[in-house]
Amino acid sequence: MSRWIVRGLRSGVRTSPFPAREDPEANDAPSAVELDVRGLTARTALAAAEACPTDALVAEGDLRRGRLSFDLGQCILCGRCTRLAPEAFRPVHDPRVAVRARGRLSRRVTWSAGGGPVEEAMELELTGRLRERSFRVFGRSLHIRHVDAGSCNGCESELQLLSSPYYDLARLGLFFTPSPRHADALLVTGVVTRNMEAALQETYAAIPEPRLVVAAGVCAIGGGCFAGGIMTHGPLDRLLPVDVYVPGCPPTPLALLHGLLLAVGKAEERRSASPAPVAGAGRKGEG
Amino acid sequence: MSRLAELAPALGLTPEAGPPGELRAVCASASFTDLAARIAVDAHLSDLFASVNPEGVVLTAVFSLAGDPDWLLLSTLLSGDRFPSLTPRVHAASWYEREIAEMYGLVPEHHPAPVRLRLHDWPEGMPPMRCRLAPGERAPRGERPEVVPEVRGQGVFQLPLGPVRSGPQEAAEFLFNSGGEDLVAVWPRLGYKLRLVERLAEGRPVEAVLALAERLAGTSTFSNGLAFVQAVERAAAVEVPPAARLARTLLNELERLHHHFGAVGRVADATGLLVAAAQYAMLKEEVLRTCAALTGHRYSRGILAPGGLAAPLAAEGMAELAGRLPDWRRRAAGLGALLEDTATFMDRLEGTAVLEPGYAAQHDLVGPIGRSTGVDRDVRRDHPYAAYAELAFEVPTDARGDAEARVRVLLAEIGQSLGIVQQALDRAPAPSAVPPDAPLGAGSALGWAEAPGGETLHFIELDAGGRVRRWRARPPACVNWHPYAHACASGNNLTDYPVIEASFALSHAELDR
Numbered sequence: 001m002s003r004w005i006v007r008g009l010r011s012g013v014r015t016s017p018f019p020a021r022e023d024p025e026a027n028d029a030p031s032a033v034e035l036d037v038r039g040l041t042a043r044t045a046l047a048a049a050e051a052c053p054t055d056a057l058v059a060e061g062d063l064r065r066g067r068l069s070f071d072l073g074q075c076i077l078c079g080r081c082t083r084l085a086p087e088a089f090r091p092v093h094d095p096r097v098a099v100r101a102r103g104r105l106s107r108r109v110t111w112s113a114g115g116g117p118v119e120e121a122m123e124l125e126l127t128g129r130l131r132e133r134s135f136r137v138f139g140r141s142l143h144i145r146h147v148d149a150g151s152c153n154g155c156e157s158e159l160q161l162l163s164s165p166y167y168d169l170a171r172l173g174l175f176f177t178p179s180p181r182h183a184d185a186l187l188v189t190g191v192v193t194r195n196m197e198a199a200l201q202e203t204y205a206a207i208p209e210p211r212l213v214v215a216a217g218v219c220a221i222g223g224g225c226f227a228g229g230i231m232t233h234g235p236l237d238r239l240l241p242v243d244v245y246v247p248g249c250p251p252t253p254l255a256l257l258h259g260l261l262l263a264v265g266k267a268e269e270r271r272s273a274s275p276a277p278v279a280g281a282g283r284k285g286e287g
Numbered sequence: 288m289s290r291l292a293e294l295a296p297a298l299g300l301t302p303e304a305g306p307p308g309e310l311r312a313v314c315a316s317a318s319f320t321d322l323a324a325r326i327a328v329d330a331h332l333s334d335l336f337a338s339v340n341p342e343g344v345v346l347t348a349v350f351s352l353a354g355d356p357d358w359l360l361l362s363t364l365l366s367g368d369r370f371p372s373l374t375p376r377v378h379a380a381s382w383y384e385r386e387i388a389e390m391y392g393l394v395p396e397h398h399p400a401p402v403r404l405r406l407h408d409w410p411e412g413m414p415p416m417r418c419r420l421a422p423g424e425r426a427p428r429g430e431r432p433e434v435v436p437e438v439r440g441q442g443v444f445q446l447p448l449g450p451v452r453s454g455p456q457e458a459a460e461f462l463f464n465s466g467g468e469d470l471v472a473v474w475p476r477l478g479y480k481l482r483l484v485e486r487l488a489e490g491r492p493v494e495a496v497l498a499l500a501e502r503l504a505g506t507s508t509f510s511n512g513l514a515f516v517q518a519v520e521r522a523a524a525v526e527v528p529p530a531a532r533l534a535r536t537l538l539n540e541l542e543r544l545h546h547h548f549g550a551v552g553r554v555a556d557a558t559g560l561l562v563a564a565a566q567y568a569m570l571k572e573e574v575l576r577t578c579a580a581l582t583g584h585r586y587s588r589g590i591l592a593p594g595g596l597a598a599p600l601a602a603e604g605m606a607e608l609a610g611r612l613p614d615w616r617r618r619a620a621g622l623g624a625l626l627e628d629t630a631t632f633m634d635r636l637e638g639t640a641v642l643e644p645g646y647a648a649q650h651d652l653v654g655p656i657g658r659s660t661g662v663d664r665d666v667r668r669d670h671p672y673a674a675y676a677e678l679a680f681e682v683p684t685d686a687r688g689d690a691e692a693r694v695r696v697l698l699a700e701i702g703q704s705l706g707i708v709q710q711a712l713d714r715a716p717a718p719s720a721v722p723p724d725a726p727l728g729a730g731s732a733l734g735w736a737e738a739p740g741g742e743t744l745h746f747i748e749l750d751a752g753g754r755v756r757r758w759r760a761r762p763p764a765c766v767n768w769h770p771y772a773h774a775c776a777s778g779n780n781l782t783d784y785p786v787i788e789a790s791f792a793l794s795h796a797e798l799d800r
Binding site: 003004005007008011014025026028029030051053054076077078079080083091145146147148149150151152153154155156157158159160161162163164165166176178180187190191193194195196199203224225226228229230231232249250252 | 407408409415418420422423424425426450451452453454455456457458478479480481482483484486487494495497498499502503504505506508549560562563565566568569571572575576579580583584585586588589590597598604621622625629794795796
């Protein structure tokens with residue numbers, strides 16, 4: 001048994017410096033796709049929507065007049081738009097892609113005769129709990145009850161790696177718990193199948209308040225490529241109140257860590273390179 | 288001439304050639320079961336599925352024979368909703384027929400246990416693969432019939448575990464029946480993750496279904512995507528350039544590596560060998576990071592395209608792989624040797640959850656589970672695809688069928704995979720040009736790949752517009768879950784259970800789909 005101890009010690013410390021510092025070695029995998037409106041044309045908007053296998057990119061109209069909606073909550077990271085129109089769609093290597101409000105994952109762009117694509121300002125949904133309260137209650141330790149509501153197992157594979165030496169979620173005060181009675185948060189992966197709905201609801205009901213709900217992966221956020229099936233229920237937030245949405249297919253381990261830290265108020269949402277205009281920006285209570 | 292081609296006329300069949308390597312024979316519905324049973328005496332039943340066309344319901348059985356690179360597809364058009372069950376004569380047909388019955392509303396007559404496989408409270412009379420529902424309409428909730436046998440005896444205690452499990456794991460329920468410490472019986476109740484991907488695919492373009500195939504199961508993402516895209520290529524008679532075939536081989540093996548590292552790590556975790564679990568988890572993470580460096584995605588999603596790859600493998604990724612590979616080989620070999628030398632670990636595996644060779648052979652098992660019971664079958668060698676015919680590798684087997692045999696096969700496969708990756712690197716797959724959009728028209732074909740859990744077999748029919756009319760996906764877990772309950776009941780105790788489950792390393796998403 002001492003040989004195992006020696007082997008373990010010899011590996012040294014491999015833990016990611018995230019979130020204190022960036023971790024470029026972990027960021028080869030993009031955590032999201034970002035739309036840069038300055039690089040978009042009507043033509044590439046229509047082509048990208050045609051190529052998109054889910055409802056992440058949906059276009060209406062034609063070259064003269066139309067609209068593109070981009071919903072990161074449905075983006076399965078297939079890479080087609082980034083290859084088709086790299087000047088408009090870029091992979092995001094920063095893992096801080098989780099958000100508190102569903103609307104923060106959406107962008108809308110319109111174009112009409114005589115002008116290039118212009119972004120519409122979106123009403124910001126005000127959902128989820130206030131950051132300060134989360135931090136006070138859960139900032140030091142968060143016990144997470146995970147439920148697989150019908151995933152492909154990619155999300156679970158990434159979640160299991162959070163306990164591995166590279167990520168070690170316990171150092172951040174995050175723990176998985178087998179009992180919903182001891183849990184502070186429900187972390188849901190997968191598309192909420194018909195057969196899992198009851199178990200999901202019972203698990204949520206068994207978690208005492210205050211409790212948080214995190215939707216991890218686009219299956220939980222919007223159904224991903226399983227949206228609209230006869231066996232699937234649809235987005236998690238139609239069943240339960242969701243506090244944090246972590247996009248990705250699957251979300252990378254650092255993106256999951258960021259989502260959990262966002263839920264407890266120990267991290268911030270990312271400011272994107274070309275931020276979406278927000279209707280009524282500067283209103284109190286945002287985020 | 289292949290042995291399957293010789294076999295067919297002896298049975299009164301005149302097979303037509305389908306895509307290369309596929310022999311297709313059609314028979315009358317009255318003789319289907321008898322013919323299938325006779326072929327299955329020597330051949331491996333690789334799939335049995337239904338599909339609906341304008342004339343009615345077609346049943347197709349897929350066979351392969353050891354040492355023969357061909358596949359034989361035997362189809363029949365059913366007259367009516369009933370057909371004589373193949374299961375009394377070919378036990379491996381059992382779960383296929385249960386799935387056909389519940390999904391298509393057919394009745395396999397004289398099936399010994401025609402209970403539901405994946406449906407829970409779905410109402411009767413609305414077979415999910417045939418029923419019409421308006422967009423957004425949900426079927427009402429009916430009764431959930433009990434599908435597992437009741438165990439009775441003095442002191443037998445029943446404990447249901449799941450579908451919400453203890454850690455971040457897939458959802459599945461297990462009914463434990465124990466007498467004291469002894470594990471009398473464990474029945475898996477599956478289907479919690481049923482998404483019905485095959486129905487979602489109908490009428491959709493190939494690119495959309497490729498995305499579905501890649502997301503059928505996360506830890507066999509690339510293998511399922513590869514099997515699907517190869518079916519499309521075979522249906523359209525599209526040639527894949529050698530460099531792309533080599534790149535696909537590389538990615539297929541990297542997936543096997545990260546899956547097997549994870550699986551061995553979970554066995555170590557189940558026995559409390561935490562350092563080993565951490566060491567294997569680190570290896571798995573490193574393989575995933577290298578896949579991301581090569582393809583832009585940790586699970587290599589989005590890199591496949593009909594005709595080749597959607598983008599060349601990144602040069603930086605190839606350099607990273609070349610740099611890491613010697614270190615992985617050294618660490619994997621060292622860890623494997625240390626595990627085999629750790630008596631407290633090996634003792635937990637020896638004699639645990641035994642699948643006797645005779646029992647296993649009735650189920651036509653695939654992959655490492657099959658190979659750990661002596662089934663010497665691997666589609667990389669037996670039905671070569673991608674660049675496997677040009678590379679040197681062995682297929683390890685072990686005849687004992689216990690948890691130790693399963694883990695030894697996983698460890699040996701890790702070594703073999705690392706060797707294949709080295710050979711692929713030495714041949715330096717040059718960045719291949721992105722293929723032009725392959726013109727797709729009507730056609731049908733099989734596609735297959737050796738996923739980490741065993742062979743994954745897909746079948747597609749495309750319509751004239753190149754859209755998917757029918758997609759059948761039969762990943763390895765569909766076969767390998769079948770003997771699980773029997774293995775659990777082979778004289779184990781409660782504390783063995785985590786070791787049993789980890790040693791099988793079966794995917795729920797692959798079965799439930």
